[in-house]
Each structure stands twice: as C-alpha cells, then as structure tokens.
Amino acid sequence: MSYLSLSNTSLLAIAICFMVICLAVICLRVVSQLKAKQALKEELAQHDNFALGISFASEISVVIATVAFLFDEISISAAQSNPLKxxxxxxxxxxxxxVGHLIHRKWILHRFNEEAAILKQNVCAALVDSGMLIANCIITLGLYSWSHTQGFSSLLIAFVSFFLLQTIFALDSKFREYRFARANQGASLQSNFNLENTSIGIRYAGKSIGLALAIYAGLASATFHSGKMVENLFTLALHCGTMWLLLYLLTTIIKFISLPNIDTELEIDHQDNIGIACIEFAVFSAIGYLLISMFSI
Structure with missing residues (x-):
C-alpha cells in the first residue's frame, strides 16, 4: 500500500517552481540592496531596520505567492511544452x-515618500507600503483568473481593467483620508504616516488587503466577455463596486458588534492602540475573504 501520493510529475513541478522562486528572490535581494545603498545584511542585522525587514518580507511573500499561483493554474505539461509562455x-x-505598487506610491500617496521613510526605519510606512504591495498582488492574480490572458485583445482588456481597479483603490484612499481629516480636525493622513504611528499603518494595510480581497471576489463573480472591452469594464465596475460597498457595510456591522462603545478613530489615531488596529486588520481581511467564498463562481 502506498501512503505517499506524490508522483514524479509533482516533484518536478515543485522543483521547477522552487527554482523560479529562488531566482526571483535573488533578484529581489539585489534590488533591495541597491535601494538601501548598502548590504541588506548590514541594514537588517546591524542597523535593525524593522521597517525594511517588513517591506522585504512582503516582497518575498508576493514573489512566492505569485509563482505558486501561476504553477497551480498552469499544468506542468503545459509549462514544459511552452516554457516561453x-x-x-x-x-x-x-x-x-x-506598476500597481508605483501607482500607489507616486499617485495615490504622492505626498508621502514611503521608500525614504522605510530607509529611516518608519514601521508605519513599511506597513502601508507592504499592505498595498500585497493588495496589488491579489488583484493582479484575480485579473489573471478572470481573464486567463491568451491573446493581445485579452491582455489589452486586462490592462485597462487593471487601471479601473486602481481607480477604485484611489477613491477608497481618498475616502479614508477624508474620514481621517474629519475625525482629526483637518489633519492629513499622509502627513501622519511620518509620525510613525504603527497602528495607523496596520489599519491602512488591513483595509488595503481587505479591499483587494473584495475586488478579487468581484472578479471571481464576474463573467469575462472575450474581445468586448466596454462590456467587461461595465461588468467589473458593477461587481467590484458592489463588493466594495459590501466590504464596508459588513465590516461596520462586525466592528459595532465586536467593539461596542469604542471610538476606534480615537484609539488608533491618537493613542496608537495596536490592539484595536489589529482587530480592524483582521475584520477587513476576513470579510474580504468571506466575500470571495460567498460570491466566487
């Protein structure tokens, strides 16, 4: 009786996948060292730059998750027959x-230099940046699952749809900035990132990841119309917009139930209450995953 069900094909797939991951991580390490303008070992181990460590960890997780997702979507036989693809x-x-990460850095949060703040050991900046990196990974994988890009027309639709989804992220970020300013006498959320309030970074990352999961749910529930740009954009706007609204509706209810009589804005914005921020992170992420479970086709 055989208890180990791994075949030679499975082992080969694992080996190839792991080799690709290792190559990508090596490239990532080199790029990170160039950004830090010194050896990564010195920055992480000697200078104890927690912020850079968080940022680097998120990048590694994105690399591994992306490659693993792709190898799960495409069979090893297909990869062997068409390695160029x-x-x-x-x-x-x-x-x-x-590109999504750069849009976040240069457009959505254009008044805050995340890269420089991370090198200055700003943990809040690292959390904000890492949250959006993971969020962009989620929506990119969602776009691929939705469109299964096979030709130029599908790629063009995916490209335009990607920028539509970035617009949703931008609107959501502006909404968060508006709520922050209203609760804090007109203060700027982007300026407060420089104050190294860790709980604000945790909350921002949680909302970004939660929104990305909600958008993934929208993509998973939407039908892809091959070669039809307008229909696809309208479908995505409708589905992802609905999931966006559901995300905030359901999280508001859960927070009201789980945190009664607690002013979360006060606790996070002024008292740097990491516990409350972690609860918000968990609620947004969990509700985002719930939407995927409930609405995926």
Missing amino acids: MIVLIVLLFTFIK
Missing part, C-alpha cells in the same frame, strides 16, 4: 504588481 506570464504578473 510561462516566462512571459511571470514577467507580466510581476510587471502588473510593480
């Missing part, structure tokens, strides 16, 4: 994730 897909996925 695999390489192109990996490059495209990482390109989309990086």
Whole structure:
C-alpha cells in the first residue's frame, strides 16, 4: 500500500517552481540592496531596520505567492511544452504588481515618500507600503483568473481593467483620508504616516488587503466577455463596486458588534492602540475573504 501520493510529475513541478522562486528572490535581494545603498545584511542585522525587514518580507511573500499561483493554474505539461509562455506570464504578473505598487506610491500617496521613510526605519510606512504591495498582488492574480490572458485583445482588456481597479483603490484612499481629516480636525493622513504611528499603518494595510480581497471576489463573480472591452469594464465596475460597498457595510456591522462603545478613530489615531488596529486588520481581511467564498463562481 502506498501512503505517499506524490508522483514524479509533482516533484518536478515543485522543483521547477522552487527554482523560479529562488531566482526571483535573488533578484529581489539585489534590488533591495541597491535601494538601501548598502548590504541588506548590514541594514537588517546591524542597523535593525524593522521597517525594511517588513517591506522585504512582503516582497518575498508576493514573489512566492505569485509563482505558486501561476504553477497551480498552469499544468506542468503545459509549462514544459511552452516554457516561453510561462516566462512571459511571470514577467507580466510581476510587471502588473510593480506598476500597481508605483501607482500607489507616486499617485495615490504622492505626498508621502514611503521608500525614504522605510530607509529611516518608519514601521508605519513599511506597513502601508507592504499592505498595498500585497493588495496589488491579489488583484493582479484575480485579473489573471478572470481573464486567463491568451491573446493581445485579452491582455489589452486586462490592462485597462487593471487601471479601473486602481481607480477604485484611489477613491477608497481618498475616502479614508477624508474620514481621517474629519475625525482629526483637518489633519492629513499622509502627513501622519511620518509620525510613525504603527497602528495607523496596520489599519491602512488591513483595509488595503481587505479591499483587494473584495475586488478579487468581484472578479471571481464576474463573467469575462472575450474581445468586448466596454462590456467587461461595465461588468467589473458593477461587481467590484458592489463588493466594495459590501466590504464596508459588513465590516461596520462586525466592528459595532465586536467593539461596542469604542471610538476606534480615537484609539488608533491618537493613542496608537495596536490592539484595536489589529482587530480592524483582521475584520477587513476576513470579510474580504468571506466575500470571495460567498460570491466566487
């Protein structure tokens, strides 16, 4: 009787997947060292830069998750028969994730230099940046699952849809900034990131990841119309917009039940209450996953 069900094909898939991950992580380490302008070992181990460690950890997790997702979507036989397609897909996925990350840094939070703040050991900045990186990874993988890009027309639809989803992120961020300013006498959320309030970073990351999961649910519930740009954009706007509203509705109810008579804005914005921030992170992430479970086709 055989208790180990791993086949030679499975072992080969694991080996290839792991080799790709190792190569990507090596490239990532080199890029991180260039950004830090010194050896990564010195910055992490000698200077104890927790912020850079958080940022680097999120990048590693995104690399591994992306490659693992792709190898799960495409069979090993298909990868062996057309390795060029695999390489192109990996490059495209990482390109989309990086572009989304840059949009977040340069447009959505254009008044806050996350990269410089991370090098100055700002943990809040690292949490904000890592949250959006993971969020962009989630929506990129969701876009691939939705469109299963096979040709130029599908790629073009995915490209335009990606920017539509970034617009949702931008609107959500503006909404968060508006709520923060209203609760804090007109103070700027982006300026407060520089104050190294860790709980604000945790909350922001949680809401970003929760929104990304909600958008993934919207993508998973939407039908892809091959070659039809307008229909796809309208479908995505409707589905993802609905999930966005459901995310905030359900999280508001859960927070009201779990945190009665607690002013979460006061606790997080002024008292740096990491416990409350972690609860918000958990609620948004869990509700986002709930939407995926409930609405995926």
